[in-house]
Amino acid sequence: MAKALFVTGTGTDVGKTYVTALMVKKLAESGENAAYYKAAMSGNDRRPDGSLIPGDGAFVKTFSGIGQSLESMCPYVYEHAWSPHLAARFEGPQIDLEVVKAGWRSVCERYDYVTMEGSGGILCRLDGGNATTGTVISPYYDSLLVKVTCHDNTFRGVCRKALRAINEVRVRGVKTNIPFVTNILSHPTFLAGKCHTKFID
Numbered sequence: 001m002a003k004a005l006f007v008t009g010t011g012t013d014v015g016k017t018y019v020t021a022l023m024v025k026k027l028a029e030s031g032e033n034a035a036y037y038k039a040a041m042s043g044n045d046r047r048p049d050g051s052l053i054p055g056d057g058a059f060v061k062t063f064s065g066i067g068q069s070l071e072s073m074c075p076y077v078y079e080h081a082w083s084p085h086l087a088a089r090f091e092g093p094q095i096d097l098e099v100v101k102a103g104w105r106s107v108c109e110r111y112d113y114v115t116m117e118g119s120g121g122i123l124c125r126l127d128g129g130n131a132t133t134g135t136v137i138s139p140y141y142d143s144l145l146v147k148v149t150c151h152d153n154t155f156r157g158v159c160r161k162a163l164r165a166i167n168e169v170r171v172r173g174v175k176t177n178i179p180f181v182t183n184i185l186s187h188p189t190f191l192a193g194k195c196h197t198k199f200i201d
Contacts, residue, residue, distance in 0.1 A: 002035070002107070002108040002109075002111050002112055002113055002114045003112065003113050003114075004108065004113075004114050004115075004116060005023060005113065005114070005115045005116070006115075006116050006118065007019055007020045007023070007115065007116070007117050007118060008117075008118035016117050016118065017056045017059055017060065017117060020036065020060060020115050020117040021036075021059060021060040021063040021064055022063075023115050024036050024060055024063075024064040024066060024115050025063060025064035025065065027113050027115070028064055028065060028066050032112050032113050033111050033112040033113070034064070034066060034111060034112070034113045034114075034115065035066065035068045035072075035073075035107050035110070035111035035113070035114045035115070036057060036060045036061070036064075036066070036068060036073050036114070036115055036116075036117070037073060037074070037103070037104055037107050037114055037115070037116045037117075038054075038056055038057065038073065038074045038116065038117045038118075038119055039074070039075070039076065039084075039095070039100045039116075039119045040074065040075075040076035040077075040078070040084035040085075040087075040088065040095055040100075040119045041054050041055060041056050041057065041074050041076070041077050041078065041084070041119070042078040042079075042080060042081055042082055042083070042084045042087040043055065043078075043079075043080065043081030043082075044077050044078065044079055045079075046079065052077040052078070052079060053070070053077075054070050054073055054074045054077045056074070056117065057070050057073035057074050058070060060073070061073070068107075068111070072103070072106065072107055073107075074103075075099050075100055075102075075103040076088065076093070076095050076099075076100075078091050079091060081156065081160075082160055082163060082164075082186065083160045083161070083163065083164040084119050085164065086160075086163055086164055086167060089167075104116070148162060148165045148166055148169075150162045150165060155191075155193055156191055159185050159186075159190070159191055162185055163182060163185045163186060166178055166181055166182055166185070167182060184200075
């Protein structure tokens with residue numbers, strides 16, 4: 001069984017892939033039989049034949065010079081640049097932990113060192129009002145009873161986290177603006193930071 005290294009971080013574009021690639025490169029240069037693994041990748045480009053290129057894996061492979069196949073690096077590759085679990089829900093297939101573990105074991109059986117990069121992350125704060133069953137909300141009070149506050153080093157990263165957090169919210173019995181907010185958070189114009197006050201119109 002291989003020796004395993006795990007690289008994690010709490011945000012988008014914080015350098016996990018670069019650090020992982022550097023570790024794999026140094027291991028390979030030291031004569032070790034090194035490999036890379038990631039459970040799921042999102043935000044990937046398509047080849048001319050329509051298949052998805054596992055971008056992080058391709059970067060690690062090129063940077064480190066290892067001979068490992070791209071197909072063995074990651075079992076789940078998605079096109080949309082969202083949190084992998086949301087991309088999976090939208091594009092399919094859903095992420096199956098048993099498939100991830102089987103891929104991990106397969107790589108570990110063939111290599112001496114496997115560096116695994118963590119997939120995504122989430123840091124969100126929920127601020128809730130003290131509403132209970134039967135509470136009446138005055139029309140003079142902002143009816144926003146729960147606020148989701150997210151933080152990241154990049155705008156796209158915080159949108160990803162907010163989208164995940166909001167999609168995890170379950171509200172029963174009343175209508176919410178969740179579909180509206182998720183449409184905004186995933187809209188290309190919003191993600192590009194090119195909105196103005198007339199955007200909603």
